[in-house]
Amino acid sequence: MERVPLQQKVLSENDRIAAELRARFQKHGILCLNLISSPGSGKTSLLERTLETLPRQDRVAVLTGDIQTENDANRLKRFHFPVKQITTGGTCHLDARMIERHLADWDLDDLDLLLIENVGNLVCPSSYDLGEAAKIVVLSVTEGEDKPLKYPSIFFKSDLLVLNKIDLLPYVPFDIEAAAENARKVHPGMEIVKVSCLTGNGLHEWMMWLEQRRMAHKSLAQQTVS
Amino acid sequence: MGIANSVLEAVRTEMGLHPGTYPCKVGVRIGEMAAIDQDALRFCFEAIIHDTDLESLELGIEVCPRRHRCLVCGREFIVRDYDSRCPQCASLETTCIGGDELELAYLEVEEYGASTAAAKSPQ
Numbered sequence: 001m002e003r004v005p006l007q008q009k010v011l012s013e014n015d016r017i018a019a020e021l022r023a024r025f026q027k028h029g030i031l032c033l034n035l036i037s038s039p040g041s042g043k044t045s046l047l048e049r050t051l052e053t054l055p056r057q058d059r060v061a062v063l064t065g066d067i068q069t070e071n072d073a074n075r076l077k078r079f080h081f082p083v084k085q086i087t088t089g090g091t092c093h094l095d096a097r098m099i100e101r102h103l104a105d106w107d108l109d110d111l112d113l114l115l116i117e118n119v120g121n122l123v124c125p126s127s128y129d130l131g132e133a134a135k136i137v138v139l140s141v142t143e144g145e146d147k148p149l150k151y152p153s154i155f156f157k158s159d160l161l162v163l164n165k166i167d168l169l170p171y172v173p174f175d176i177e178a179a180a181e182n183a184r185k186v187h188p189g190m191e192i193v194k195v196s197c198l199t200g201n202g203l204h205e206w207m208m209w210l211e212q213r214r215m216a217h218k219s220l221a222q223q224t225v226s
Numbered sequence: 227m228g229i230a231n232s233v234l235e236a237v238r239t240e241m242g243l244h245p246g247t248y249p250c251k252v253g254v255r256i257g258e259m260a261a262i263d264q265d266a267l268r269f270c271f272e273a274i275i276h277d278t279d280l281e282s283l284e285l286g287i288e289v290c291p292r293r294h295r296c297l298v299c300g301r302e303f304i305v306r307d308y309d310s311r312c313p314q315c316a317s318l319e320t321t322c323i324g325g326d327e328l329e330l331a332y333l334e335v336e337e338y339g340a341s342t343a344a345a346k347s348p349q
Contacts, residue, residue, distance in 0.1 A: 001250065001334055001335075001336050001340075002244075002247070002334070002335050002336075003332050003333070003334050004240065004244070004332060004333045004334075004335060005331070005332050006236065006240060006252075006253075006329075006330035006331060006332055006333055007329075007330075008236065008329065008330050009328060009329050009330070010229055010232050010233055010236070010254060010328045010329060010330055011229070011232055011328060012232075012236075013232070013235075014232075091228065093228070095228070123261050123263075124228070124261070126261045127229065127260065127261055127262070127328060128228075149308070151261070152259055152261075152308075153259050153260060153261030153326065154261065156259050156322075156326070157326070185308040186308055188310055188318065188320075
């Protein structure tokens with residue numbers, strides 16, 4: 001019996017493609033964000049409100065992932081930004097190759113911001129790097145405030161927590177401070193915004209976060225060029 | 227399932243480098259923050275090797291705890307119950323240095339016919 005050491009990541013092929021994507025995004029000055037949540041937490045609603053608010057001339061595109069149907073792409077297309085649906089046909093997460101394939105007929109020079117809506121799942125998407133600059137996790141108040149403790153990986157790896165559906169707080173036994181505390185237990189210093197995609201409450205804070213990220217990314221890209 | 231497939235693909239690639247042998251066991255290192263359920267991975271792994279030439283391949287899983295390093299005193303420690311405070315100087319300024327591993331660790335291979343030979347003449 002011989003034991004051969006293997007020094008590689010299990011998802012090394014995905015990581016290789018993700019690194020290529022990251023380099024391409026950097027070269028074209030694109031900020032790529034990967035939105036992850038359970039099904040029904042409001043990723044598509046957040047994107048709808050975001051696209052609705054962004055100026056029409058902004059160079060923004062969306063890739064939206066689901067196991068089946070083009071429903072989300074259809075919801076998002078009405079804002080006149082380029083949107084493409086990725087149907088995984090059963091796979092519970094997006095991987096870097098799917099992103100690469102679906103970017104093929106877009107000219108990356110035309111984009112500044114790429115928003116990726118992952119398949120609704122708090123587990124597997126956290127393992128697959130898509131070449132994004134940051135992951136964003138969405139949690140709604142109709143879920144449990146202990147979600148960050150039950151699914152620590154995604155809260156640990158995300159830069160921002162969007163707590164959605166705060167308009168429902170009077171009707172559900174959800175302790176929003178405990179949720180924030182749990183998220184920061186897993187990820188000390190984690191940034192959190194509280195929003196309602198229905199009433200628009202808190203969306204200004206989300207848009208500010210997004211704008212700051214875009215500005216920071218732009219200045220970083222300019223430094224790299226000069 | 228995707229993870230199990232990737233492990234198996236890596237085994238097949240590695241086996242190309244070891245002609246005349248067959249794989250007995252593949253070891254993976256999984257961090258407790260890697261969002262991988264051991265039982266689910268084992269179940270998927272067994273499902274995809276079933277009825278294949280790798281049916282007897284064993285999966286070894288080593289779980290790696292979340293580890294932090296203190297940015298103030300440099301102490302490295304295992305984080306338990308999400309308490310990332312430094313046990314030496316109580317600083318909260320600590321950074322994660324382990325716990326999200328999803329890596330292949332090793333592959334055990336055996337020469338064809340070696341197990342019977344070994345049984346006859348133990349070394």
